[in-house]
Amino acid sequence: MLFKTRNFDDAKTVLTVSDLTVSLPPAAKAPPVLNRISLTIRQGETVCLVGESGSGKSVTSLAIMGLLPKDALFVTGGKITLSDTDLLEQSPSAMQDIRARRVAMIFQEPMTALNPVMRVGDQIEEVLESHTNLSADERRARVIDIMEQVHLPDVERIHRSYPHQLSGGQRQRIMIAMALVLEPELLIADEPTTALDVTTQQQILSLIAELQEKHGTAVLFITHDMGVVAEIADTVYVMKSGDLVEHAPIETLLRAPKQDYTQNLLRAVPSLIPRAPRAAPGGDPVLKVDKLDMIYGGGGFFVKRPGTHAAKEVTFTVARGRTLGIVGESGSGKSTVARCIMRLIAPTAGSIRLRDTDIAHLNRAQLKPHRQHLQVVFQDPFRSLNPRWTVGRSLIEGPVNYGTSPRDAMARAAELMEIVGLPRDSLDRYPHQFSGGQRQRIAIARAVMMQPDVLVADEAVSALDVSVQAQVLDLLNDLQESLGITIVFITHDLRVAAQICDDVLVMQRGVVVEQGPAAAVLADPQHEYTKSLIEAAPGRAWDFANFRELGAA
The missing domain is CATH 3.40.50.300 (P-loop containing nucleotide triphosphate hydrolases)
Incomplete structure (x- = not known):
């Protein structure tokens, strides 16, 4: 059985979000970014908030934390209650205290969330110094204790290390330690395992579950990875374009999703079962x-x-x-x-x-x-595309450098835009005007322009x-077949x-x-290592496309 069925009927309600509406400034004349969102999280419960990019998941978490970008997004309706505290009625200073003591957040990229010029032990201790009256010795003892709880090796060494001296998994553990050092009622985790490999991801998920069990913390876990959802969720809320389209206990949602959108999200999850092999090539x-x-x-001058x-x-x-x-x-x-x-x-x-x-x-x-x-497509297309150049200029740069006329190169670029599923007029726009999936399509088109x-x-x-991922994988397959x-x-x-x-x-x-x-x-x-990688893959026992466990009739 994949799921750990837990009953929260008698558990204390930690967070209630009722009809939450978040809007752009009135001058934008745009529909709400969040449209009457409601959810409940109880003590010890893990609620997963899922949906595609742009669905409103992260905006929901920022609204709860009181961290919506100033003058850009506004709460225009609804209520957010943490236990018996109305968060929308709190002053900025009161919210700052609540964020440390009662609500904490783990961000997706710890390298950007951690201060690069402070030792990580000092960064955890800074939380205690700002929000408690503990002595220096007591603060250090608490920091060492929480670092041990998140299973960091050689704690004394890591305590005096800087973020760049740690691995990605260790940095994420520091973020978890910082979030939990004051034992908050609610932990919000925003895509905390997206950039981690499967074994590190498994360790981080197990760690969060272990600490949740120990401290009774309520967890709001934001992710687009349905494999992770299958492993950790008690309850799932599905968002689409700012609306809440479905919610249910995890087993109900995976076995019998009601909405087409939820079904499509599940079907987009790639299977661990390898695709049918192609015919062996010749040549x-x-x-x-x-x-x-x-x-x-x-090397080294004095000591090799x-x-x-x-x-x-x-x-x-x-x-x-x-x-x-x-x-x-x-x-x-x-x-x-x-x-x-x-x-x-x-x-x-x-x-x-x-x-x-x-x-x-x-x-x-x-x-x-x-x-x-030889051409390359990197992980982050926003960093690999020049933000000051139009898409057209980025695409024709390579061919022009190798002797193709700008006119011919632009004609080829227009053809490729259609091949990768974007309109020809995309050539006149800039990278920031596209979604992440669209930018990756542009990066692929730029690579293919060179006919590598x-x-x-x-x-x-x-x-x-997952849905955009599936589209990009299909695109790569199509390009490979045709070219x-x-x-x-x-x-x-x-x-x-x-x-x-x-x-x-x-x-x-x-x-x-x-x-x-x-x-x-x-x-x-x-090989045992390959077996361990497969064993660590989240949701490995689930056939998402057919809404059943693998091997089930």
């Missing part, structure tokens, strides 16, 4: 990597220091029109391999043959003719909600790998531990 491989090594650092061996004798081939998935945890070396393939860095040793040329050790001038045959032999996609869909592009797909999401990859290569600490056809590696893994 020579387009990309052949042999004994690739990459060592970072090392060993470097970090990020990739060790990595070997693989990819044929035309095939997709190779490289999977593994953070620090496994998969992005290092991608950067070497793209020659964004020069490998320490080994060869990278693109068609018939070894590009591993070519200099910048020698590489230029080959770069048009190999497209490297580095976590290209990890930040997208014969070879794709190297870097991901920590095994569900995504199962749905797009023909072959899979599993990396751990820089070493390839298993590789082969996706159907074999993911359906019948041989």
